[in-house]
Amino acid sequence: MTERLLAGGWVAWMALRAEQQGMRTRPMVVVVAVIQPVALLFVVAGTRDLTPGEATVTVSAVVLTAMWSATVWTAGGVLRRERGYGTLARSVTSLYSPSLVLFGRSLGATVYSAVGILASSAVVVALLGFRFAVPHPGWLLVALLVVVASGTALGMLLACLFLVTRHGLAWSGALIYPVFILGGLLIPPDALPVWLRWVPALLSLRWVHEFVVAVSGGPVRLAPLGVAVALTAGYLLLAVVCLRVAVDAGRRKGTLELV
Amino acid sequence: MSSSDRLTGPALWRLGETVRFGWREFHAVNPPSVVVGSILPRMLLQILFFTLLGGVLAGTRHQEYAFVGGLVLGLAMTVILYVSQVPVADKESGTFWRLRTGHLTPMVVFTARALPYPVVGFAVLLVSAAVVAPLAGLGGLAVRLLPVAGIYLLVAFTAMAAGLAAAAFAVGRRAETLVSNLMGYVVLLCSGAFLPPGRIPALDAIGTVVPGRHGLAAIHAHLRGDPWVSGVVAEAVVGVAWLGAATLVVAVQIRRARRHGHDDFA
Numbered sequence: 001m002t003e004r005l006l007a008g009g010w011v012a013w014m015a016l017r018a019e020q021q022g023m024r025t026r027p028m029v030v031v032v033a034v035i036q037p038v039a040l041l042f043v044v045a046g047t048r049d050l051t052p053g054e055a056t057v058t059v060s061a062v063v064l065t066a067m068w069s070a071t072v073w074t075a076g077g078v079l080r081r082e083r084g085y086g087t088l089a090r091s092v093t094s095l096y097s098p099s100l101v102l103f104g105r106s107l108g109a110t111v112y113s114a115v116g117i118l119a120s121s122a123v124v125v126a127l128l129g130f131r132f133a134v135p136h137p138g139w140l141l142v143a144l145l146v147v148v149a150s151g152t153a154l155g156m157l158l159a160c161l162f163l164v165t166r167h168g169l170a171w172s173g174a175l176i177y178p179v180f181i182l183g184g185l186l187i188p189p190d191a192l193p194v195w196l197r198w199v200p201a202l203l204s205l206r207w208v209h210e211f212v213v214a215v216s217g218g219p220v221r222l223a224p225l226g227v228a229v230a231l232t233a234g235y236l237l238l239a240v241v242c243l244r245v246a247v248d249a250g251r252r253k254g255t256l257e258l259v
Numbered sequence: 260m261s262s263s264d265r266l267t268g269p270a271l272w273r274l275g276e277t278v279r280f281g282w283r284e285f286h287a288v289n290p291p292s293v294v295v296g297s298i299l300p301r302m303l304l305q306i307l308f309f310t311l312l313g314g315v316l317a318g319t320r321h322q323e324y325a326f327v328g329g330l331v332l333g334l335a336m337t338v339i340l341y342v343s344q345v346p347v348a349d350k351e352s353g354t355f356w357r358l359r360t361g362h363l364t365p366m367v368v369f370t371a372r373a374l375p376y377p378v379v380g381f382a383v384l385l386v387s388a389a390v391v392a393p394l395a396g397l398g399g400l401a402v403r404l405l406p407v408a409g410i411y412l413l414v415a416f417t418a419m420a421a422g423l424a425a426a427a428f429a430v431g432r433r434a435e436t437l438v439s440n441l442m443g444y445v446v447l448l449c450s451g452a453f454l455p456p457g458r459i460p461a462l463d464a465i466g467t468v469v470p471g472r473h474g475l476a477a478i479h480a481h482l483r484g485d486p487w488v489s490g491v492v493a494e495a496v497v498g499v500a501w502l503g504a505a506t507l508v509v510a511v512q513i514r515r516a517r518r519h520g521h522d523d524f525a
Binding site: 031047173174176 | 454462
């Protein structure tokens with residue numbers, strides 16, 4: 001049992017390392033993990049003066065919005081790129097579970113993107129001289145871990161979606177702005193039409209944002225973070241099932257690399 | 260016209276054929292399904308996002324400001340990003356040497372082939388504006404913008420020139436995605452489309468040479484009832500300057516290609 005766990009951990013670690021090495025050569029990573037959060041922060045913070053509490057909420061909204069973009073373009077594109085490189089079949093038909101390989105790659109992409117987004121946001125925050133309210137740093141760290149877990153699970157789910165279509169690149173571009181508008185981050189849910197206000201509740205990142213908003217202005221409320229964790233578990237489960245179905249169908253029809 | 264006539268024929272005929280080829284090339288790379296299914300929704304949602312964000316951050320007046328600027332953003336960012344397809348096509352097809360040895364100079368060929376991008380971008384913008392304006396409750400403002408719709412078309416051409424310069428600069432290193440996106444975000448930050456001029460001086464300084472900045476100032480002047488022609492002239496000058504920059508970049512690439520003996524923008 002221990003040996004299997006160690007082997008699984010080693011496979012996930014190798015997948016993570018491989019993904020991160022590949023990301024160093026991809027210009028889109030710089031766009032979504034550096035340029036976009038910097039631009040959004042300047043735009044949002046430059047429009048009006050922010051109190052320390054508002055600054056925390058604004059930075060949280062921008063970081064999580066950038067995380068969505070990064071998830072779509074990096075973690076979400078893992079299997080699409082594998083197909084492009086001609087290595088998809090080897091990745092999903094090896095001795096180890098395809099889900100494990102995808103998990104490692106998605107985690108690697110998410111961690112790499114998160115580091116870029118946080119670092120570039122920190123530079124802008126310093127440049128703009130934001131005064132920050134960080135009343136519960138420990139809980140913010142927990143929230144960050146939930147974001148990474150959520151990004152990883154969402155990335156796996158999107159990667160499976162892009163596996164069953166030949167238009168993955170077009171879908172990537174198409175998925176960005178709907179979530180910018182309906183994700184409940186920079187545009188709060190109460191600014192949406194009533195009949196659309198249920199949509200943000202489906203996005204785990206929006207619940208993390210609600211947790212940060214609560215923490216920055218008062219006591220710790222764990223319920224939003226709990227919902228984010230539950231949604232993350234749901235994404236992960238759905239991704240594992242979708243991947244299994246997609247790979248099985250691809251192998252049966254002989255179309256794994258040909259969609 | 261015989262084949263010998265065509266070899267020695269007038270430059271205008273060659274230019275016309277290049278423009279015609281540019282349309283066919285655009286149609287092949289961006290068929291109607293891509294324009295309607297991908298480019299239109301993206302531009303439409305981009306404009307809607309910035310319009311709503313303006314209202315959320317600073318109220319109704321800034322929402323109106325963000326709508327006027329969002330149209331410039333959606334147009335300029337799309338044209339800058341997509342026009343890089345023109346030099347990329349030569350890079351990927353290994354046909355740059357044929358441009359270098361042709362009768363028309365490479366920059367003229369690039370520009371002629373790039374013409375569909377601002378024209379189609381402008382058409383997509385009109386549809387996007389017609390959808391976003393009622394959704395955001397800004398139908399009246401959209402109608403007031405109709406007399407100056409031509410300024411948006413001018414911005415589309417300025418963005419085309421800037422996009423060509425950025426792409427020609429970067430395509431050799433396969434960095435056109437990075438540089439074109441970077442140029443798009445510079446427009447977002449410095450054009451005054453979302454952030455009104457005067458907030459961050461460094462961005463204002465860069466903004467004077469950014470596509471859309473002067474055109475947008477002219478549009479806002481028109482809405483206030485002020486004189487706006489000087490803004491249009493300044494936007495046109497910026498466009499010509501970007502075209503000059505693109506010509507310079509392509510000339511340098513040609514010189515490097517001759518010196519190093521390669522033909523792919525490397």
